[in-house]
Amino acid sequence: MYKKLFYTGTKAILAGAFCAGMLASCHKDNNPSPSNPNDTSQLSASLAEDSLKYLMYQIMQVTYGDGGRTGSTGLPTYFWYTSVPALDPFSSTYPNADTLLNVMKRYAINPATSAPYDHYSFLDRNGTLTNKLMNGVSSRTFAATNSDFGLEYAPVLAAANSNQVRLYVLYADKNSPAGKAGIDRGCEITSVNGTTSFTNTSSSLSFVYNAILKSTSTVTLGIKRADNTTFTTTLNPVGYDINPVLFDTVYTANNNTKVGYFGLYTFASVINDKGQATFTKTALDKVFARFASSGIKNLIVDLRYNGGGATTTAEYLDSAIAPSSAAGKTMYTYKYNDKLTANLKATGLTETVKFPVGTGGLALNNVFFITSSNTASASELTLNNLKPYVKVLLVGEKTYGKPVGFIDFNISAYNPSGSKKYLADLYAINFATHNAAGTGDYYTGIPVDKDAIDYVNVPWGSTVNDDNLKKIMNYINTGSFPTARAAQLSTETIGGLRTAIPNAKPLSSFNGMVDYRLSKEIGKRNF
Incomplete structure (x- = not known):
């Protein structure tokens, strides 16, 4: 069902018909990436990136069915494909697939806002999101850059006209490390890895954000519950x-x-x-x-x-x-x-x-x-x-x-030896x-x-x-x-009730809707 990618110079070229299955094989288990996703001995990083740029462009703008083969009648999948001019995905203007995607997103303009419709499309490069949404599993097996302790928080000004910040838990998944540790909405985070003072500055807020939402190891948090009792816990990033x-x-x-x-x-x-x-x-x-x-x-x-x-x-x-x-x-x-x-x-x-x-x-x-x-x-x-x-x-x-929403396209390439290498899941607006x-x-x-x-x-x-x-x-x-x-000012403390600093809620959750049934159905089709 899958067709191999061959390589000429530094560019990936499709040999023969490019089957839909390769592009839309989005059925994932708890390890959405290949068994050894870090093995690049047979496929250089630059060649893998060229392959991803090319295949992403074909799926969105040319056809998902045969990789844009000459003479194809064409089944582009991007919702706004007619707004995007012909682009060369191998151009040095686009050092990586994300850059190319960001350029493609800017062409379809919403007349009501004079801004691009598409501020949604993205690449999931390790399958973490796909595994979460499709299988309901938070797994860190191949998610070295995407920590998940299972909580979200909000920074709040300690008092009106103050630069001091307090941190409150917005929510915690009951099955997550945070949830099992007893952390829930209403809890205040009083310390992060030993730091107990936080300010409304980019350096301080970034420190907290990276420690809680982007850490690749553990985080130690001091917690004060709504009833004013306190405890300290060290969270380990595990699947749940x-x-x-x-x-x-x-x-x-x-x-x-x-x-x-x-x-x-x-x-x-x-x-x-x-x-x-x-x-x-x-x-x-x-x-x-x-x-x-x-x-x-x-x-x-x-x-x-x-x-x-x-x-x-x-x-x-x-x-x-x-x-x-x-x-x-x-x-x-x-x-x-x-x-x-x-x-x-x-x-x-x-x-x-x-x-x-x-x-x-x-x-x-x-x-x-x-x-x-x-x-x-x-x-x-x-x-x-x-x-x-x-x-x-x-x-x-x-x-x-x-x-608008996505059909998940799972993009993989083949090494010269014939082994498959996972590249990314493409989430570009399809409907x-x-x-x-x-x-x-x-x-x-x-x-x-x-x-x-x-x-x-x-x-x-x-x-x-x-x-x-x-x-x-x-x-x-x-x-x-x-x-x-x-209306009360959003930064003001009102009788002990607190609101988040405007535009500072560090939500890392996904914004979108994905129809995995369509991904599965379209993946069956061979053109």
Whole structure:
């Protein structure tokens, strides 16, 4: 199924037809890279980079089916391929594939913003992201530059007009090293590798960011819990099954109706590359079983830090939340470029996703989503899909704005000896989505129905101090949101409640949506 790459001088040239399987073999196990990804004895770094540049360009701009062979009818996959002029991927102007990709992204301009549509496409060079999203596993086997202790934090000014910074945990995966150590939202990080004083300077903030989010070894953290008890822990970067559910509970409203609430920080797939249920599905099944047994009438989904992920998880959530009357009806539609659209049958690409039999069961009056500028892509897809079928209300701040998604193309080359070398996973925009009412194209974000402040030192589930939950419960109890009050400065300390420094939340999570089913289907096609 795979065709070899031969090499002439310093440039990679395809010999014969280049099969789709090579480009789209995105089925991964817990080691997404080859068994020895650092073995470059037979393939120099420059030759590997030339191969990656060439193959990436062919997939996006020429055809994914045969590598751009002369005479090809062409099936380019990039959503905005018509905006990109002919480029020479081997030009010295592009020292690496990332540079070439960044140039390609700048041509399609959104007239509403006068800025490029595409600030999303990227290369995953070690398969770490693919393994996380598709298999729901955080593995460091080949992720030397991508530490994952399973937590995110936010810097906060210690007081108004102060340069001193305090650090608060935004969330921690329950299965991660941080989660198992007892770290959770509401905790303050009081020391990082022995350093106890932090300032609002690039050097100090970079030190913390690199130690917690980019370290290749251990990190030692001093922690103060919300109840003021303290402890010190050393976290080791180890693999774990991702548990995207940060918190869940059931509240009782004033009229004695039940309200379900849960927070989700990522859309790791509910089904892995072997067709098996992931820990993500197990965790979500448990949450919705609890909600069903409690007879909830209102649901709150907290996606304030959720940058998206697999479309299958968005579909799972929509099927669990939508009314039973939605079964068999359109959930959302795909929009591809003109050439893929004209060849949907040949490519195996899907045009419409429908709600499955068995949809619903909760009979909800309202569905509330807590959102922020970090709420992106598959998260936005989830709430947008529900709008034609149930009353959806957004609280918090406007979403990120990413109505487009990826098909994962796994790019590999062959050494002269015939052994395969993994190069990267290409995530370049391949499709847009619209809901059943035809709504999409929210490139500047989806506005909220009620603004709310994110107090980052408030533990999960507090209807007293969490401004988002407080306003939602007011709506459930009274039928309306509370009247507006003067906005507080985001850097100000208000009665012990703290907000992050603007634009300084160091979220390292993925922003996007990936349809791995399309990757699998398109990989079967041989042209």
